[in-house]
Amino acid sequence: xxxxxxxxxNGLSLGxxxxxxxxxxxxxxxxxxxxxxxxxxxxxxxMYISWTVMNLTGNNIILGILAGILSSIILNMAMxxxxxxxxxxxxxxxxxxxxxxxMAIGMIVTDILSHGFNRGFPISFSETLAGNxxxxxxxxxxxxxxxxxxxxxGIIGVSAFFxxxxxxxxxxxxxxxxxxxxxxxxxxxxxxxxxxASYALTGLLGGVTAVLLAVLLGSASPGLGxxxxxxxLAVSIIAGLGNLAGGLVVGLGLGIMEALIQGYVxxxxxxxxxxxxxxxVMLIKPRGVFGMxx
Amino acid sequence: xPLPMYYFxxxxxxxxxxxxxxxxxxxxxxxxxxxxANMTISGYLGAYAALSWGWPFMLVLxxxxxxxxxxxxxxxxxxxxxxxxxxxxxxxxYIYISKTVVENTDALxxxxxxxxxxxxxxxxxxxxxxxxxxxxxxxxLMGFLIHRFENSxxxxxxxxxxxxxxxxxxxxxxxxxxxxxxxxxxxxxxGASGVLYAYLMRNLFPDFFTFxxxxxxxxxxxxxxxxxxxxxxxxAPLLWGGPLLFPPEIAxxxxxxxxxxxxxxxxxxxxxxxxxxxxxxxxxYFRRRRDRRIPS
Numbered sequence: 001x002x003x004x005x006x007x008x009x010n011g012l013s014l015g016x017x018x019x020x021x022x023x024x025x026x027x028x029x030x031x032x033x034x035x036x037x038x039x040x041x042x043x044x045x046x047m048y049i050s051w052t053v054m055n056l057t058g059n060n061i062i063l064g065i066l067a068g069i070l071s072s073i074i075l076n077m078a079m080x081x082x083x084x085x086x087x088x089x090x091x092x093x094x095x096x097x098x099x100x101x102x103m104a105i106g107m108i109v110t111d112i113l114s115h116g117f118n119r120g121f122p123i124s125f126s127e128t129l130a131g132n133x134x135x136x137x138x139x140x141x142x143x144x145x146x147x148x149x150x151x152x153x154g155i156i157g158v159s160a161f162f163x164x165x166x167x168x169x170x171x172x173x174x175x176x177x178x179x180x181x182x183x184x185x186x187x188x189x190x191x192x193x194x195x196x197a198s199y200a201l202t203g204l205l206g207g208v209t210a211v212l213l214a215v216l217l218g219s220a221s222p223g224l225g226x227x228x229x230x231x232x233l234a235v236s237i238i239a240g241l242g243n244l245a246g247g248l249v250v251g252l253g254l255g256i257m258e259a260l261i262q263g264y265v266x267x268x269x270x271x272x273x274x275x276x277x278x279x280x281v282m283l284i285k286p287r288g289v290f291g292m293x294x
Numbered sequence: 295x296p297l298p299m300y301y302f303x304x305x306x307x308x309x310x311x312x313x314x315x316x317x318x319x320x321x322x323x324x325x326x327x328x329x330x331a332n333m334t335i336s337g338y339l340g341a342y343a344a345l346s347w348g349w350p351f352m353l354v355l356x357x358x359x360x361x362x363x364x365x366x367x368x369x370x371x372x373x374x375x376x377x378x379x380x381x382x383x384x385x386x387x388y389i390y391i392s393k394t395v396v397e398n399t400d401a402l403x404x405x406x407x408x409x410x411x412x413x414x415x416x417x418x419x420x421x422x423x424x425x426x427x428x429x430x431x432x433x434x435l436m437g438f439l440i441h442r443f444e445n446s447x448x449x450x451x452x453x454x455x456x457x458x459x460x461x462x463x464x465x466x467x468x469x470x471x472x473x474x475x476x477x478x479x480x481x482x483x484x485g486a487s488g489v490l491y492a493y494l495m496r497n498l499f500p501d502f503f504t505f506x507x508x509x510x511x512x513x514x515x516x517x518x519x520x521x522x523x524x525x526x527x528x529x530a531p532l533l534w535g536g537p538l539l540f541p542p543e544i545a546x547x548x549x550x551x552x553x554x555x556x557x558x559x560x561x562x563x564x565x566x567x568x569x570x571x572x573x574x575x576x577x578x579y580f581r582r583r584r585d586r587r588i589p590s
Contacts, residue, residue: 035379085561096323096378100516101560107509108553115547226505230386237380272394279387283369286376286384
């Protein structure tokens, strides 16, 4: 039972990271109408930038965190013209072409990480940032500081995002564009500015996630982005593309499921089992469990 | 034949097959990456059968194609008419699962890979030449079949689905069955590519069958032109051969180069180098020349 509880806590921390990523991914999908597959890869690039800044500044945590968040916002904003140009070229909104272009960006990012940082070797964050220290131990249950930070910041981050989306004027603009872009334009909502704001907000969520991943995992490798990207897209599809509430449930569910598998099955096979479960769900429900919101 | 030329020709043929295996389902807007997973499954299965059970090459090739087609066909019942992104993620999942299984199975060499896959002839140089001939004959056969498909009723149905899924349905086109057919064909080609690759290289590493391989094949398809089969045929030797001429320091960044070319191409010329109107113009030019030669 203790193993079960410990793994559920692990899973909630991991799941909250997935939820943040899926929320950012869905926001871009709903407002900017792009499938930003490589969004988690950009998040991992921000982790690497954060690591570089910390290395250069003698492990200054504040500067490291700032670098992670700012770089994520800048990188996301910089990609906006590429995506918008691609959609204009096709003469109509074609989200599939944005998926291809995002995959190309993912290829570039992963290869830059493989060659340009730490000679392609995995990076380790300093003990001051990585929350490996134990926060609470009861029998087999060992909760690290990293898990606590991730869970707390994850909950605050997602709550703040939903508050912004459903309780503020900007949030109403986002939702209006997601529901009906031409109708939103007619009532005076600036499409371009709101679209750009969605890129910036997604960048902010990505930056926070980058820091949380650094705290939770304590390390990163060039292949991390690909794996997380795959899971984020899988969660979004299972939840139903663009379904924010569904993403919340399925993201947490995936985190818990992964942690439980890791708790009871040999490490190297746990990923395969998680992928098989995802595959079965996707084959049964290729259009999502909670329904698409596109 | 010099070794670099052998590898250039061998890998180019595999990339042509792989880009066609992505091209076929994309005719109905499906980015079907299961061909890479089938390449892994059939490649490893074939190599294991040849090494452990002494199966001959032709039997391995046929079984590889059948296994690939079977995996694709079974899966296509669920995703034959699924949205593009669902098809994408199912393909990725298959790739991760097959890679993890290979990496954790000692009989398949684990993370180290499988070595010393038998050659098809006792003389190594004859074996290489024979193999290249077989591979290119297979490429020609597939090219011929794809060309026939494009000019068939089914090919026109696929074009209609690509342009407007709903309209195609209302015209009575069976969208799911067309998708299933193309996904199965694509998977069979993936299976064949896996077996041929295993015999050409005589070794297999799980790290080869990853996102990078999809990226390269996708670049070939979209840079060459996703609307005709000629795009992959043109882009495969250019994109694979080009970086081989670069100095090693630059060539090691070839994935960044591919990614950049793909982004630039999608932004500036999304339909790729060889477009369908271009193919029609070339075909009508040759038709006019042929008609002129025939005396009235």
